Amino acid sequence: MAPDTTHHRRTGLHRRNAPWGASPAVYTRALAKSYRGVPAVAGIDLSVEAGELFAFVGPNGAGKSTTLAMLCTLLRPTAGQARVAGIDVLADPMEVRRRIGLVLQESACDGDLTVAEHLRFHAGLHGMGRHETRRRMTEALDLLGLYDERDTRARALSGGGRRRLSIARGLLTSPQVLFLDEPTRGLDPAARAQVWEHLLQLRRHRAVTMFLTTHYLEEADHCDHVGIIDGGRLLAHDTPAALRAVLGTDRVHLRTADDRTAAMLLAQRMGVSATRGPDGLHLRLPDAAAAIPRLCAELRVPVLSVEVRRPGMDEVFLYYTGRRRMGHTMGGSPA
Numbered sequence: 001m002a003p004d005t006t007h008h009r010r011t012g013l014h015r016r017n018a019p020w021g022a023s024p025a026v027y028t029r030a031l032a033k034s035y036r037g038v039p040a041v042a043g044i045d046l047s048v049e050a051g052e053l054f055a056f057v058g059p060n061g062a063g064k065s066t067t068l069a070m071l072c073t074l075l076r077p078t079a080g081q082a083r084v085a086g087i088d089v090l091a092d093p094m095e096v097r098r099r100i101g102l103v104l105q106e107s108a109c110d111g112d113l114t115v116a117e118h119l120r121f122h123a124g125l126h127g128m129g130r131h132e133t134r135r136r137m138t139e140a141l142d143l144l145g146l147y148d149e150r151d152t153r154a155r156a157l158s159g160g161g162r163r164r165l166s167i168a169r170g171l172l173t174s175p176q177v178l179f180l181d182e183p184t185r186g187l188d189p190a191a192r193a194q195v196w197e198h199l200l201q202l203r204r205h206r207a208v209t210m211f212l213t214t215h216y217l218e219e220a221d222h223c224d225h226v227g228i229i230d231g232g233r234l235l236a237h238d239t240p241a242a243l244r245a246v247l248g249t250d251r252v253h254l255r256t257a258d259d260r261t262a263a264m265l266l267a268q269r270m271g272v273s274a275t276r277g278p279d280g281l282h283l284r285l286p287d288a289a290a291a292i293p294r295l296c297a298e299l300r301v302p303v304l305s306v307e308v309r310r311p312g313m314d315e316v317f318l319y320y321t322g323r324r325r326m327g328h329t330m331g332g333s334p335a
């Protein structure tokens with residue numbers, strides 16, 4: 001169901017462009033954290049532009065939460081530098097806190113309070129006046145699809161609803177950077193899709209940088225950039241498309257009425273070599289979806305079925321983290 005945008009139009013508060021200039025929303029150099037000499041984060045250089053939706057993905061124990069905690073000033077780095085919304089986390093942690101929102105996995109929601117009471121309480125903690133509280137609450141409720149549930153007690157919300165309430169709370173102070181630690185963890189697919197619908201809506205309508213961690217690799221596909229972390233090191237940082245391109249081509253499985261002739265025509269007319277198997281032809285193409293119409297036209301034998309498989313984010317992830325485990329250095333082509 002498409003989220004209701006009535007209130008967005010009414011409040012007219014939403015802008016896409018970041019208001020604080022061109023400096024990155026998150027910037028780190030050699031950022032590191034060790035526990036008793038054991039590195040949890042081993043020197044990360046990262047830059048996330050203002051207004052981006054950035055996903056940090058990595059296996060358990062990779063260093064995602066530790067990095068996030070350092071950026072949010074909850075943990076003091078052992079070494080290196082980090083600036084958030086232009087402010088150094090070590091030099092002025094209080095100012096960083098004023099500029100960020102934080103949505104933790106286990107956000108405490110007082111079940112007896114209604115959604116609106118919950119947000120009003122938090123606005124009070126931040127010293128917001130009545131008028132400003134009302135304005136920001138309406139905006140946050142609206143953006144997270146909770147406006148119609150404003151009088152529902154938190155305990156009566158679904159798991160996804162409670163997660164959206166946590167995000168609304170994180171947004172209440174109009175942060176420049178919103179950090180979200182696994183915002184969809186433990187939600188069923190429908191609730192996850194709903195949370196994502198609202199996160200993407202936020203990206204469209206608000207000048208907020210979102211920095212999130214996730215275990216669900218397909219979610220990284222929604223993001224502008226993805227960082228893959230493992231063993232406390234950043235193994236890759238790029239757009240989902242660029243990360244996928246490292247794995248090369250799409251795989252195509254073709255069944256025709258005459259595979260032998262089809263394979264010959266593919267080689268002659270398109271310069272594509274196909275492998276013949278008992279189940280049909282297998283070939284690789286750089287952009288299969290775009291090439292299929294021409295391929296069907298050139299073949300001149302009846303095409304019975306075409307199946308295209310793009311490399312998924314899970315393959316990208318396994319490629320990078322698997323290489324690290326096998327002791328490879330970065331930069332080569334996939335096998």
Ligand SMILES: Nc1ncnc2c1ncn2[C@@H]1O[C@H](COP(=O)(O)OP(=O)(O)OP(=O)(O)O)[C@@H](O)[C@H]1O
Nearest residue numbers: 035039040041058059060061062063064065066067
């Ligand atoms: N307080 C601590 N004391 C000692 N070691 C810690 C502490 N917190 C984290 N670590 C270690 O630091 C490493 C990174 O942990 P971190 O929680 O950042 O990983 P993560 O990627 O967020 O993992 P997960 O996906 O499981 O939440 C792990 O090896 C973890 O055991």
